[in-house]
Ligand SMILES: Nc1ncnc2c1ncn2[C@@H]1O[C@H](COP(=O)(O)OP(=O)(O)OP(=O)(O)O)[C@@H](O)[C@H]1O
């Protein structure tokens with residue numbers, strides 16, 4: 104599938120060597136040596152090797168990997184807090200690794216706001232002054248930046264704390280300040296390096312929720328780093344999985360879970376509560392048969408018999424779902440000599456969108472015995488989910 | 504076989520002689536300028552009646568620290584006044600203030616430069632070690648051919664002797680700023696000078712103040728020793744007491760030095776705390 108969304112950042116063939124003779128390390132890599140061998144032979148760390156991916160406009164892209172996999176290095180290459188060794192990072196037509204000093208400053212100001220794992224708030228500045236920092240650097244007038252920072256602080260729920268100093272706030276609140284500082288800056292990309300990792304689990308969940316809400320509201324392109332798979336699955340539109348400085352898999356949370364690229368990913372996703380991220384679409388079956396509203400009752404009944412069903416979904420010409428016809432109702436229609444089945448449909452069944460979490464479907468099955476209809480935004484019938492399929496899918500997830 | 508002795512001392516003397524004769528215009532200019540500064544500050548402080556200056560200092564202590572320092576400071580100064588050491592104390596204070604001022608004005612940019620450039624750091628730090636481990640008296644000797652006997656030479660020697668901690672602590676303070684905060688500033692596109700003035704300097708201020716505090720203490724001790732080359736003040740009181748074998752007078756002047764030292768120390772420390 105080719106994604107048509109506009110690309111915000113294009114990363115191609117990005118590598119980073121920590122050491123004095125990067126060429127030598129890359130040559131060894133090209134001979135097929137592993138990161139650990141290169142370290143042993145040259146004393147240099149191959150931080151990133153040949154990384155390519157896109158960040159789409161408005162998406163929340165998660166970069167995930169274990170400690171040492173190169174996540175921080177990667178995100179710091181994006182705004183060039185770390186110089187790259189080879190490769191391209193294109194944002195709005197500019198190649199970041201080759202920018203001159205002035206152009207780099209301008210590029211950082213225009214495109215990047217960053218949120219840090221340990222907050223990195225300025226202890227000598229108040230909450231308000233921290234939030235204003237990016238604007239101050241860009242030379243925005245005092246009154247204006249005060250206004251903007253105030254709005255950003257309100258957005259993260261810190262109204263009334265403007266004059267406090269960071270050390271007077273709890274960890275969660277400090278990171279809200281960090282977020283406000285980034286939002287106030289209104290750069291086109293938000294970079295978050297393990298932004299929630301230093302927070303308590305409960306506060307962390309809250310912050311994830313809030314970030315998601317902000318994200319839906321503002322559609323800000325975000326690159327979010329985490330070593331936590333749950334977090335990645337919870338907030339990511341797509342996930343880039345790193346291992347030892349290389350990309351292992353890129354995909355939506357569901358793709359990563361249902362089609363792991365290799366054993367490493369499979370092991371990585373062990374123990375995830377998958378019912379939470381599996382959706383109706385993953386357990387959905389294509390329809391074996393449907394009836395049209397113009398069909399007569401005999402035709403409909405015939406189709407049901409053919410496929411051993413005791414009910415059939417009825418659509419119009421555009422596959423818009425009209426209702427469900429039960430075998431009994433079809434018999435009644437025949438006895439009453441009806442021309443079409445349209446007067447005998449029931450609406451007494453469940454319908455869900457494709458991205459409905461799978462575990463919601465459980466409760467629906469206990470109410471009704473019909474298969475659940477999956478419909479898209481235009482109310483067109485996409486498929487059905489039968490009870491057995493949900494259990495199968497979850498069981499499969501549990502086994503792996 | 505005998506290895507000839509290196510004529511290190513005579514080399515240094517030749518060098519110093521050359522410097523004094525080549526740069527006598529410069530040194531005389533500096534000398535006159537400094538002497539004017541010393542005289543006007545001294546006259547200004549002496550012009551104030553004792554009780555007025557005492558009240559001003561007590562008030563300053565109250566503002567910066569609290570009632571305890573204010574009362575202690577006032578009592579200490581009153582004792583000095585009572586012992587008849589007020590004028591020597593003012594002379595000493597003047598020398599300390601001017602020497603510290605000059606030292607800090609030189610030390611701040613040098614310290615900043617050493618913090619920001621690895622190469623300068625590697626040149627400056629050994630030079631500071633040298634300046635600090637050289638016995639203090641030694642600085643007095645070359646000061647005389649440059650500036651003659653008296654207060655200007657004292658200031659010169661004092662500046663060299665007391666400057667290292669201010670440089671060292673400025674460098675340390677800037678280098679201590681967490682990498683993350685530097686990254687934060689960089690990530691928002693801060694220029695070098697924005698980074699310096701908005702992040703590095705404010706965050707290193709407490710450390711810089713600690714360095715300035717040490718500089719003041721060293722300056723005070725040196726100014727007292729500089730009585731040997733004719734600097735006025737409490738040191739010359741001590742010096743005179745030694746020559747006349749009058750231990751009582753010597754101790755009185757010594758106690759005045761201690762009082763002044765404690766006062767200056769506590770004052771600068773409270774400035775440091777408020778800047779935190
Ligand atoms: N400045 C550096 N000099 C040398 N090696 C480095 C440097 N920075 C990172 N590395 C190495 O590069 C590799 C990737 O580091 P990086 O910090 O990007 O990992 P990470 O995925 O962010 O890990 P973590 O979860 O621990 O933050 C590690 O092996 C690390 O030791």
Ligand SMILES: [Mg+2]
Nearest residue numbers: 174175176297
């Ligand atoms: Mg990291």
